[in-house]
Every structure is written in C-alpha cells, then in structure tokens.
Amino acid sequence: MDFRLTAEQKDIKLAAKDFAKGEFDPDAALGYDKNQQFPSVIWKNACGLGFIGVHFPETYGGQDCGLMENALIIEAFCRQDSGIGMALALSDAGSEILLKYGNDSQKRNVLPLIAEGKDICTIAFLEKNHSLTPLKTSMEAGNDGYIINGEKIFVTLGNLADYIVVTCQTKYDNPLSQSVMLLEREMPGIAISSMGEKMGMRTVSTEKISLHNVVAPEKNIIGQIGSGYTQLQDFLKEMRIKTAAMGIGIAAGGIDKALEYSKKRWQFDKPIVSFDAIKNKLADMYMETEMARLITYNAACSFDAGRPDSKTILMSKIAATRAAYRVTYEAVQIHGGYGYMTEGHIERFYRDAKALGLFLETGQVRRSMLADQITGQAA
Numbered sequence: 001m002d003f004r005l006t007a008e009q010k011d012i013k014l015a016a017k018d019f020a021k022g023e024f025d026p027d028a029a030l031g032y033d034k035n036q037q038f039p040s041v042i043w044k045n046a047c048g049l050g051f052i053g054v055h056f057p058e059t060y061g062g063q064d065c066g067l068m069e070n071a072l073i074i075e076a077f078c079r080q081d082s083g084i085g086m087a088l089a090l091s092d093a094g095s096e097i098l099l100k101y102g103n104d105s106q107k108r109n110v111l112p113l114i115a116e117g118k119d120i121c122t123i124a125f126l127e128k129n130h131s132l133t134p135l136k137t138s139m140e141a142g143n144d145g146y147i148i149n150g151e152k153i154f155v156t157l158g159n160l161a162d163y164i165v166v167t168c169q170t171k172y173d174n175p176l177s178q179s180v181m182l183l184e185r186e187m188p189g190i191a192i193s194s195m196g197e198k199m200g201m202r203t204v205s206t207e208k209i210s211l212h213n214v215v216a217p218e219k220n221i222i223g224q225i226g227s228g229y230t231q232l233q234d235f236l237k238e239m240r241i242k243t244a245a246m247g248i249g250i251a252a253g254g255i256d257k258a259l260e261y262s263k264k265r266w267q268f269d270k271p272i273v274s275f276d277a278i279k280n281k282l283a284d285m286y287m288e289t290e291m292a293r294l295i296t297y298n299a300a301c302s303f304d305a306g307r308p309d310s311k312t313i314l315m316s317k318i319a320a321t322r323a324a325y326r327v328t329y330e331a332v333q334i335h336g337g338y339g340y341m342t343e344g345h346i347e348r349f350y351r352d353a354k355a356l357g358l359f360l361e362t363g364q365v366r367r368s369m370l371a372d373q374i375t376g377q378a379a
Contacts, residue, residue, distance in 0.1 A: 009069060016051060016073040020080035026345060029081045033348055036202045038160055039084050046088050047117025051077075053092055056099060060107050061115030066304035067238060071245035071296065078249025079256065082352035083203035086246055090156050090204055094123030094165035096238045097180055097231050101223035106182060110163055119162035124152035124209050125232055132167075133229065134175040137211065139168035145217040148181060148189075151210050158192050158207030161185060166211070167228050178228030182220045189214035200351030201359070236360060237308055240317040243359055244296040247320030250353050251289040254324070254331040257346045258282060261335050278334060285327045292319040310378075314370040318363065324353035 005013065023042050032039050046052055055070045056062020063069075078085030092114050098106060098121070113119040128151065130136045137150025148168055158164070164183045171177035183190065191210040198206060223231055259282065262273035272278050299316040302309050328350040332339035339346050357363055372378040 005072075009072060012054070012065070012069050013072040013076055015049075016076035017080070019046065019049060019051065020077050020085070024077075024081040024084050026081070029084055029345070029348075030342065032087075033083050033202045036198070036205060038087055038157065038203060038205065042084060043088055043091055044117040046077075047115060050115075052088065052117065053095070053111065053115030056095075056111050056115055060099075061112035066300075067241060068297070068300040068304050071241060071300045074242055074245040075249040075252070075293075078246045079253040082246075082250045082253060082349045083201070085249055086201060086352065086356070087157075087203040089242060089246055090122075091120050093156055093239070094121045094163070094235075097123070097165055097222055097235045098182065100234060101180070101227075101231050102182070105219070106222065110182070113162070120157055120160050121163045121165065122155055122157050122161035123165040123167075123235065124155045124158070125167040126152060126154045128153050132232065133178075134172060135167060135169040135178060137166065137168045139170055139179055139181060142215060144215050146181065146215070146221070148183075148211045148214040148216060151208065153195065153208050155192075155207045155209050156204050158209055159194065159205050164190075164209065165222065166209075167232055170226050170228070176229045177226045178232070179225050180222040180228040180231050181216050182222055183214065183216055187214055187216065198355065200348075200353070200355030202351075237310065237313050238303065239360060240313050241296065241299050241303060243356065244292070244299065244316040244320035247317070247322075247324040247353070247356055248289060248293045248296055250324040250349055250356065251285070251292065251320070251327040254328040254346065254349050254353075255282070255285050255289060257349070258285065258331040258334045261338070261346075265336075272334075281330050281334060285330050288323045289327055292316070292323040295319050311370060311373045314366055314373065317360075318366050318370065321353070321357040321359075321363065325350075325357055328353045 023045060050063050051073050054063045054065045055067055058064050074089045077088055095114055114121050127136050139146050139148050162185055166181050166183055168179050168181055170179045189212045193208050195206045195208050262278050263271050265272050296316040299312045331346050332350050335344055335346055338344045
C-alpha cells in the first residue's frame with residue numbers, strides 16, 4: 001500500500017503544524033496542565049480554521065475529509081503539545097456515532113455547532129465495576145419518551161460538554177440489546193461531578209455523570225433501538241485510530257525535544273548528541289515512532305476505504321501508545337535532571353503518554369483482544 005500523502009493531505013498537515021506552532025504557547029500549556037484547564041480560546045480558533053470536525057460533510061459544517069486527514073491534524077497538534085493536542089482531539093468525541101448513525105435532523109442540529117466551536121460533544125459508555133455487556137444504565141419507555149437511569153465514569157470533558165452521547169441497556173435478557181441516546185447537559189436529572197486529580201491528560205477533564213430519571217424524547221435516539229452495541233464497537237474502532245494518532249504525535253514531539261536538548265547540551269567539549277549512547281537512543285526512538293506511524297496510517301486509510309480491519313486498528317493503538325510511552329521515557333532520560341523539571345515540558349509529554357496508554361482500555365485488554373482476533377476466538 002502506498003502511504004505517500006496526497007498534495008491536499010500535505011497541505012492539511014502543514015497547516016495544522018503552523019497553527020500549533022503559532023497558537024500553542026509553552027507557558028500557557030504549563031498553566032493548562034497545572035490547573036486541569038481546557039484550552040478554550042485555542043479550541044475556538046482551531047474550529048474557526050476548520051480543524052475540528054474536518055471529517056464532517058460540508059453540509060454539517062465540515063471539510064468533507066476522511067479519518068486520515070483527521071489523524072494528520074491530531075498528530076501535528078499532539079507533536080507540538082501533548083496536552084493541548086489531546087484536548088482538541090477529544091472535543092468532538094461521540095460525534096462519530098452521530099455522524100454515522102444519526103438522522104439528518106440530529107446531524108444538522110448538532111454537528112455544525114461542534115465544527116464551529118460553539119458546542120462540545122462527549123460520549124459516556126464506561127461504568128464502574130461493569131463490563132460493556134450488559135450495561136447497568138437502563139433506558140425504559142415512559143409517557144413522554146424514554147427514562148434513563150444509571151451512572152457513567154471517565155467521561156472526557158463531561159463538565160464542558162453540551163451534548164452527551166450515552167449508551168444504555170434496552171433489554172436485560174439480551175446483553176447486546178443496547179441503544180444510544182443523545183442527551184443535552186441541561187436536561188433535568190443529569191448530575192456531573194469531577195473524578196479528581198490526574199497524573200496526566202490533565203487538559204482533558206474526567207467526570208462522573210449520574211442519570212436519575214432523565215426523560216429523553218424518542219427523537220433523541222441515535223439509530224435503531226437495540227443496535228447500540230454495534231454502534232459503540234464502530235465508535236471504538238474509529239477512536240482507537242484517533243488515539244493512535246495522538247500517540248505518534250506525542251512520540252514525535254518527544255523526539256523533537258530530545259534532539260533539541262541533546263544538540264545544545266555539551267559534555268566533554270562536545271554536544272551529547274555525538275555520543276553513541278545518545279545516538280542509539282534516538283535511533284530506537286525514531287524507528288519505533290515510524291513503525292507506529294505506518295500501522296496507524298494503514299488503519300486510517302483502510303477505514304476511509306470502507307474496509308476497516310480490526311487487527312490493524314488494534315495494532316495501531318498498541319504500537320502508537322507504546323511508542324509514545326517508551327519514546328518520552330527515553331527523552332526524559334536524555335534530558336537528565338532537567339527532564340524531571342516541569343519547565344522542561346518533556347515530563348508532561350511523558351505523563352500524557354502514560355495516560356494515553358490507559359485510554360478507552362488498558363494495554364493488556366488491547367493485546368487480549370488482538371490475540372482473540374488472531375486465534376479466531378473473537379466473538
């Protein structure tokens with residue numbers, strides 16, 4: 001497969017790189033991380049230039065691009081700054097389900113607002129001490145629509161989201177009978193609370209959402225009743241590729257910082273980049289990042305071509321998040337004591353890389369899923 005970017009893709013990647021260099025102020029990034037603050041101004045500017053929702057059709061405020069172009073933007077953003085990049089990448093989480101399964105009215109009412117930087121969308125599907133089948137969150141028919149009760153955890157940007165895509169259990173005699181509902185945060189019965197301080201990924205707040213007798217009209221159902229499990233699995237495939245793009249961006253950013261430091265740091269009358277120990281580290285870091293990039297681009301291109309491959313998608317997330325962690329770890333080592341200091345920025349990349357490895361599911365779960373695919377044991 002030819003992974004050379006088209007002229008349009010090169011332009012998009014360059015535009016995202018230039019935007020990030022101009023907008024992602026390092027000192028401001030430290031403040032965002034320290035205060036667990038979402039970069040609202042940068043997000044609005046990114047939306048104004050069409051970087052958010054780039055994969056939406058023009059009818060709904062997007063650029064009619066694919067997941068590959070979206071991944072290139074995410075990679076460029078995270079390469080410049082891991083925290084700001086992840087925050088922008090996740091500002092439209094959940095829109096993937098709406099884009100694929102929502103009706104025209106739902107799309108017209110929500111997607112343009114996300115692309116224009118007026119609203120944030122998120123998805124709530126994880127539950128405490130509960131698997132994805134069956135879900136504890138219930139959805140039952142009522143007089144004025146559907147009544148939803150339950151609790152969701154690890155909801156990204158839950159405190160800022162205007163729209164929340166929620167997965168619910170429709171029938172308990174069939175674990176796979178689930179449905180997806182589009183909720184607005186101001187609906188009565190929705191309570192949002194912080195899950196506390198985090199080591200990394202601090203620009204992306206993480207909330208718990210409690211749903212107590214939330215009444216949602218039938219028109220808010222995304223897709224068909226009972227098809228929610230399939231919708232969620234499709235969402236996870238797309239989100240794993242986007243997560244992989246974050247990973248290769250963070251890894252590439254780690255290499256950039258390690259190179260910059262090793263060229264200006266002198267020891268024994270020469271820059272440390274000239275020492276074999278440092279060169280070997282840089283070579284391994286570069287090689288691991290490039291391999292992860294190839295798998296991720298393969299996954300994104302296959303997805304856009306309408307033939308998403310589950311094994312490749314899982315491998316992209318495994319390889320990219322692993323590369324992000326290993327590369328930023330070595331970058332901290334190259335920086336020595338300065339790598340441990342907040343002002344050096346690389347420790348933040350390292351913390352964010354660690355958090356990314358736990359995003360959606362842990363590395364152990366991903367490898368188990370891949371093994372099931374390889375051995376033919378996948379459900």
